[in-house]
Amino acid sequence: MSTSTEVSKWRHLPPPPGFAPAVSSSKASGKSVATATATASYEELKAKRAWDLAISPAKSLPMQAFMLYMSGGGVQIFSMGIVFMLLSSPFKNLASINTAFAPFAPASSSSKSLSTLPLQKIAYLVCNLLTLALGLWKCRSMGLLPTGTGDWLAFETRGQPPEILLV
């Protein structure tokens, strides 16, 4: 895996002097079939790993939910830290979605493009949204979401009454 990653990542770099191309060139024709199958299995493997990455946020959800449960409903440093992590990590993940999936990009397409691995990326997005939803649910249960009218009361204004009462 690490080799493939390096190869895919650095394939535009010239190989160091005295390395493989000279050795492999004599057997190129004989081994081309084997190389093709190996490449195909690599691609398959990469796709599989991409799916793994895509659903990884969902896998950690039960654990995070348990941590949230343990951290309690009060607004304290620990629960706030966890909530902050839950709320920020989906955005962080989504911001670096292309970089995260770049190692798994098939050789045929450009590794940084948004359109590579579209299904995996959509799944990743959904899983991250699940994490975000968990964080928001926690916020709501702690009363940090301005959902009630009471949260907007301070911004309400009233005008002058049209009449003046003299008492």
Place this chain on the structure above:
Amino acid sequence: MRLFILSLLAACAQALHSYEAGVTDWHKPFAGVPLLHSDSTSPVFHRSKREDGQSSSVVLSATQSNVLAAYHSVNGSLAWRHLFEDDDNIIAFEKDKDVVATLSGPGGAHFRIFDSTAGYLLSETRLHDPASGRLQEPESLGTTIAFGSEEKEKDIFVLTNGHTLCRLDRRTGEVRWGWTAPDQTSLVVYSKIRVTPSTVYLLGLTKSFASYTLHITSLSPETGELINSGDYPSSITSGLSEVFILSDVNNPDTNPQIVWLEEGAIKSFRLTPDLKSKFSVVKGAVYKTIEDVGLSEHGQFVATTDDGSGRVVKLTPEGLKVIWEFSDSATSPQRSGSIYSGGVDVAGFPYIARVFWMHSLRLASAHVFAAHLAEGKGLVTGFTFPFKTGEHGVIRHVAVEAANPEPYRVLARLALTTSTGAVQMWQQDQLQWSREEGLADIRVAELVELPEPKIASHSDRDQETFSARVARQLLDAKDFPQYAVNFVRRFVTGSYASVSASVAPSANTSEPLSRDAFGFRKVIVAATSHGKLYGIDSANGEILWSRVFGLGWAAQVGGQIVPVKMFVTRTVTDGDSPQVVVVTQRKANNGLVDTVIFHVDALTGDDARDKSQSVDVLQGEDIVSGPLVEAYLLRTEAGRAVVCLDEFLQVHVYPGNDEATHALEKILPSLRIPLRTGPPGQRWLTGHQVPQQVEFTGKHIAYPTWSLPFPPTEDIRAIFARPSGPVASFGKVLGNRTTLYKYLNPNLVGVVTGPPSTAPPSDSAACSIYLVDGGKGTIIYHTVLPSVAGACDVKAALVENWLVYHYYDNEVGVNQAKGHRVVSVELYEGYGVDDKRRSSELSSLSNETTAVSVYEQAYIFPRGIRTLTPTSTSYGITVKDIIVANENNQIQSFPRRFLDPRRPKQKPTAEEAEEWLIQYDPVLPDDPKRVLSHNYQVAKTRRIITSPALLESTSLVFAYGLDLFFTRVAPSNTFDVLSESFNKPQLVITIAGLALAIAVAKPIVARKRLRERWYN
């Protein structure tokens, strides 16, 4: 439970500590303005001998506030005072050696004996049922106290109801015998007693066609048996003020004589037990009046002849004799009429003082006559004293005490009572002390904010040239090092203003008035019904300035100025010195009533209209020639204006300049004025509007638009409105984060009704509280309360959407007891949560003003109260507590949280706990820690004013009635200042230490990093 403990902690933090008493608060006790209409209640000197042979002198007086008081003659401090109940009017008091006896209540129902030096109540006796007391006019008629004729331990003879005489024991108040006139229905009213060792003489008057006839009864002092009784032919026209009995304590063999004035002649009648003797006439002159100056037991009185000169007449064994005529006492335009007063010295010799005002010299003059001096020929000592008539009005009453330290030398002490209610002590021409007792009768008062202190001198900066300015700034720069040192010191040690410190200025500063850092210091401007306006420093209660209201044209005929309303027309935020307008009614003695406006600068008391000098009386502006219906403060574009409505509902505006008139005309169509109209028993609340067209009189005349009739059994007792403070929040957020929107209808008016005063008192009569939309007369809230024998003792306050009222519930039912109740009512918009109607900006014509949901709960209040007021703060964020003046003469606060009408009846749920609601408990805790008034007796409080300070957390509280009391409260604790225990040096030292550590460690770390790079 946790919340309860929290609330208890909050309560502890609230309590007043003893070291704060007298620092953050002050209390000025008063006795009230002396009652002058009768000799039996007016001020008198009393000297009592202590056991060590020394004697101490006090001035005793009964007052208009229904208090019996004694002032130390030496320094004017209150030696003691006894507060009589409001329905127990003090009628007469009499002193003898170490006791003072009083009669009070209708017809003299209650008899009390006090210790004269300490004021202890020694005994109290009810002589008859107050309901059976005869109400006489004047009140003092038919009730008298006299002491017996024994050498020591004199018993007390008390005449009550005009026909009952009792002999009471001096120590216990026990009745030894009583005698009642056999024919009570007759027209005889007894009024005077004179006791001799052998006989008690009762002097009464019988009413005949045009005048009174003398009626005398003699009784045995030991048994009360009737010796003789009879009418004596006489014709007295002026009533009892000019009939008295003379006797001479220094010459007990002389028979007492009755003296009266009949057709310009002084007639007298020698009293013998069998009442058989002839009357005689003092010859020599025609007399206008005779006056008992309090020396009838020394056989002296003053008679005024036809030309006004005063003569001293003395009882001698041979009869009455004129022994002196005061020189220059005849009526003259150069001086005022004379006031005569008698007093005694330590040895018991009588003196008569004559006090008058000399118009030419603008000085008061006193002549003191001593009959026994100069070998019995009589000696007069005279002196003038600089009485300030511009400050204290005119002298109304004089009491005198004299001393005779050496032959031919008389020292006199005069206790003056003035028309403005001041009591002053003059020793010869020196003012010893002066008490402003008029402050016991404040009608209206306001707290006025002070300007900021002026730090730099603003000396004509505008005209300054450039070079002069540079020179000045260079000169100013010499103070910079000192400033820098001070800044550092202040920054390090943190000597900032403290919220629990006194804000009174140091004694020797003569700086102009300015506020303190937190705005705790204000000027209390107060107007009394004795025609005086005071500016009082709220920091320590000292009087900063005072002005006497001028009578205007009524000065010729005399009159009285009654303050009705007071408005602050200019505040510090308007940029200039604050100003106050007092709206008064002037009741001239010829029966005319006018409305007069006085306009003063609140800092100095100067006339803001520049019509009167600061040393002279304050001149007002007659704004309405007639009585006033109502006066209001109106905020217009041109600043604040005072709007007055006269009897014909004409609108008068002050100031009357064009600017104010135009500004008023602009807002005229939007004015809504609810007024009480209709005759008693048919009272209506009628709404008025003002048209934009003027009538032919040049004034706008308000016209009625709606009226709200109350049932014929109800009469409007009071109308109250919410104070005009800011509203911080338009709703109340519940635990589930929905909102109850506060019902803030700006037209809401509270009305208290009760049975009409003309109706016979009955228990079935009821009182009511209404909340009415003052723009259209809709009743928003109505409740019926029980009355106590036809009297409505309902105290109510309305603030924001919260109505709180207190009453006495005398209805007894199952599981119910009589007691004081307080009811807390909250009004919210719509019919549930999140039902927003924007009530505070609704027109009164909108139907939505009636969409109200009401939450209310009743609580048992620990005791009766005199008045209640909510606290007020500058932004309205702080919780509003209720400040009450309770019947124990204390000022106490009750927290809003206990009065929340949404307190749940069961254990609070989590959501309710989130709102800090505590479980309903019918009894409001009577927490002594919430007594704001320390251990002072804040007596007969009539009103409490609360006023915001600059600190949002703190509200200033000023209570007036008989006493003045001022303090400050922080209902939500002082959340906006650092706590007093905050350790600033520690913080500074810690930060300095850290900075030092960084400075030391930084180069070390840098060196280490560099080394690591090289050798790694």
